[in-house]
Amino acid sequence: MTHAVPVTTRRPRRSYKTAGLGLAAWVIGVVFFIPVAWMVLTSFHSESNAGTNPPKIGAPLTVDGYRDFFGSSTGASPWPSLFNSLGASVGSTLIVLALAVPAAYALSIKPVRKWTDVMFFFLSTKMLPPVAGLLPIYLFAKNTDFLDNVWLLVILYTSMNLPIAVWMMRSFLAEVPPAIMEAAAIDGAGLLNILRKIIVPIAMPGIAATSLICFIFSWNEMLFARVLTGVVSQTAPVFLTGFVTSQGLFLAKVCAAATIISLPVLVAGFAAQDKLVQGLSLGAVK
Amino acid sequence: MTASALTTIPPRTVTRRPGVSPRRAGWIRRAPLMPALIFLIIVTQLPFIATLVISFLRWNALDPGNRGWAGFANYKEVFTDSRLRESVITTIVLTVSVVLISLALGLGIALLLDRKFFGRGLVRTLMIAPFLIVPVAAALLFKHGIYNPVYGLFNGTLTGIWHTFGSQNPPQPDILTIHPKIAVEAELIWQWTPFMMLILLAGLQSRDGEVMEAAHVDGAGNWQMFRYITLPHMRRYLELSALLGTIFIIANFDSVFTITSGGLGTANLPYTIYETFYASHDYGLASAQGVVVVVGSLIIATFALRVVSSLFEEEVGR
Numbered sequence: 001m002t003h004a005v006p007v008t009t010r011r012p013r014r015s016y017k018t019a020g021l022g023l024a025a026w027v028i029g030v031v032f033f034i035p036v037a038w039m040v041l042t043s044f045h046s047e048s049n050a051g052t053n054p055p056k057i058g059a060p061l062t063v064d065g066y067r068d069f070f071g072s073s074t075g076a077s078p079w080p081s082l083f084n085s086l087g088a089s090v091g092s093t094l095i096v097l098a099l100a101v102p103a104a105y106a107l108s109i110k111p112v113r114k115w116t117d118v119m120f121f122f123l124s125t126k127m128l129p130p131v132a133g134l135l136p137i138y139l140f141a142k143n144t145d146f147l148d149n150v151w152l153l154v155i156l157y158t159s160m161n162l163p164i165a166v167w168m169m170r171s172f173l174a175e176v177p178p179a180i181m182e183a184a185a186i187d188g189a190g191l192l193n194i195l196r197k198i199i200v201p202i203a204m205p206g207i208a209a210t211s212l213i214c215f216i217f218s219w220n221e222m223l224f225a226r227v228l229t230g231v232v233s234q235t236a237p238v239f240l241t242g243f244v245t246s247q248g249l250f251l252a253k254v255c256a257a258a259t260i261i262s263l264p265v266l267v268a269g270f271a272a273q274d275k276l277v278q279g280l281s282l283g284a285v286k
Numbered sequence: 287m288t289a290s291a292l293t294t295i296p297p298r299t300v301t302r303r304p305g306v307s308p309r310r311a312g313w314i315r316r317a318p319l320m321p322a323l324i325f326l327i328i329v330t331q332l333p334f335i336a337t338l339v340i341s342f343l344r345w346n347a348l349d350p351g352n353r354g355w356a357g358f359a360n361y362k363e364v365f366t367d368s369r370l371r372e373s374v375i376t377t378i379v380l381t382v383s384v385v386l387i388s389l390a391l392g393l394g395i396a397l398l399l400d401r402k403f404f405g406r407g408l409v410r411t412l413m414i415a416p417f418l419i420v421p422v423a424a425a426l427l428f429k430h431g432i433y434n435p436v437y438g439l440f441n442g443t444l445t446g447i448w449h450t451f452g453s454q455n456p457p458q459p460d461i462l463t464i465h466p467k468i469a470v471e472a473e474l475i476w477q478w479t480p481f482m483m484l485i486l487l488a489g490l491q492s493r494d495g496e497v498m499e500a501a502h503v504d505g506a507g508n509w510q511m512f513r514y515i516t517l518p519h520m521r522r523y524l525e526l527s528a529l530l531g532t533i534f535i536i537a538n539f540d541s542v543f544t545i546t547s548g549g550l551g552t553a554n555l556p557y558t559i560y561e562t563f564y565a566s567h568d569y570g571l572a573s574a575q576g577v578v579v580v581v582g583s584l585i586i587a588t589f590a591l592r593v594v595s596s597l598f599e600e601e602v603g604r
Contacts, residue, residue, distance in 0.1 A: 054445040
């Protein structure tokens with residue numbers, strides 16, 4: 001970008017400035033990362049070394065915190081809640097995709113009349129705080145034996161993420177050039193072939209970004225999970241809050257638990273940073 | 287670029303077979319949309335109707351015999367209850383401060399990360415991490431690992447610094463008691479700044495390089511470039527990230543619940559409704575609170591949707 005700019009006379013001052021700004025970026029990045037680093041480091045400390053003031057940064061490392069989290073002393077295993085979270089997140093993400101991709105098709109490639117109104121209806125449901133519908137859902141679940149059932153969470157997470165997914169998928173499908181599809185149709189390609197050979201390859205990055213976002217939001221959700229699940233179907237965030245209240249001196253354990261529960265999101269988010277941006281901006285950024 | 291662009295969308299491939307009536311063709315077009323639409327109406331709209339009905343009932347789960355029509359009694363309580371008024375203010379303060387501060391920080395950091403420097407990719411990755419910590423885990427980490435007056439990192443660092451300079455009496459503030467709101471806000475800002483930064487950075491990187499270069503050649507200074515090129519270009523990204531941030535932070539429950547349990551004046555609306563329903567078991571009052579919140583959200587949403595719709599039309603018009 002700067003190759004054509006004749007600024008050679010200003011070089012020395014600029015390079016100082018560039019270095020200074022780069023350093024500032026580093027400092028800010030590290031400051032934001034400190035709590036995460038602190039969490040991971042403390043999770044590998046023993047409880048007696050974790051609760052010290054000033055902090056013992058160089059204390060010997062141990063995996064006792066992780067052992068405790070997996071129930072070595074209490075016998076309460078986090079695995080069922082981790083699997084519940086996984087099931088609710090993956091299950092709802094699959095259903096979201098199954099509903100959102102056809103809907104996005106009807107809003108972009110072969111748009112229905114007044115499709116913008118439909119888009120705004122989808123988005124408007126996201127603007128109502130979930131807590132306002134919580135009580136009727138709770139009463140419904142209580143009266144239909146759906147309380148403490150992972151499937152209820154799957155349904156709720158689907159409705160929570162569906163508007164986001166429709167918006168994202170529409171913006172991705174809108175990129176499919178109509179001319180290509182017309183040409184394919186003239187050449188005698190059927191709808192199935194057009195879907196398979198033209199639409200799916202273009203939509204694939206969008207599907208990946210949508211899945212990532214839906215997975216993260218479902219995995220993170222706590223309000224519904226807390227009110228609507230009990231012993232059988234509690235999810236990882238609910239397990240985490242219960243874990244804290246039942247433990248004594250616990251900083252290392254809490255950090256181990258927080259690290260484990262955040263790990264899937266951290267791994268997925270780091271691995272797909274660009275997808276994350278696409279998803280968070282509802283597909284507006286590509 | 288304006289609303290007219292919406293109506294001039296190319297009809298795409300109109301493959302209407304002979305013998306298929308226009309009416310039927312319309313339904314074929316609508317068919318793929320229907321499952322998602324019906325699903326969303328059932329799961330999100332029906333509960334709100336039920337909330338509306340329950341809000342007019344006298345219904346406390348602890349006193350099941352005394353259930354009946356209450357008229358506007360619950361609403362009267364909502365508007366006269368000082369606790370709820372406070373939580374309205376808390377919600378507004380919390381949302382506005384967190385959104386504005388993370389937006390400003392996010393823009394500053396995005397501007398820094400937009401420049402080339404050694405290790406830029408790594409710094410970006412470090413910056414994203416806070417957003418990828420599960421919200422409950424992040425709130426717990428801040429409550430116990432950082433704010434705790436005895437062994438939290440904040441006071442621990444103060445002790446460390448004071449000891450370095452030979453002082454044995456470092457200040458050890460109990461942030462959670464003295465500044466509970468700031469404690470919650472700081473945690474949320476920590477989580478949401480990366481979100482804002484990511485969207486804004488993508489916006490910065492989509493600036494037209496040639497325009498920037500031309501302005502530079504014409505002798506525009508850094509501030510002029512920012513004011514007249516970057517800022518107008520960034521408007522839609524700023525609006526988009528502010529809107530999305532508001533949607534999520536206004537409904538925040540996890541941080542308030544975990545860090546302060548709604549105590550010390552930090553209870554926002556979601557937490558207050560949760561408590562009325564979950565702790566007091568007053569279903570009628572909780573529903574009336576819910577309806578008031580929905581009406582409030584609808585007012586904000588109408589405004590917000592107008593913002594999105596202008597962005598959206600720009601995008602469609604491109």
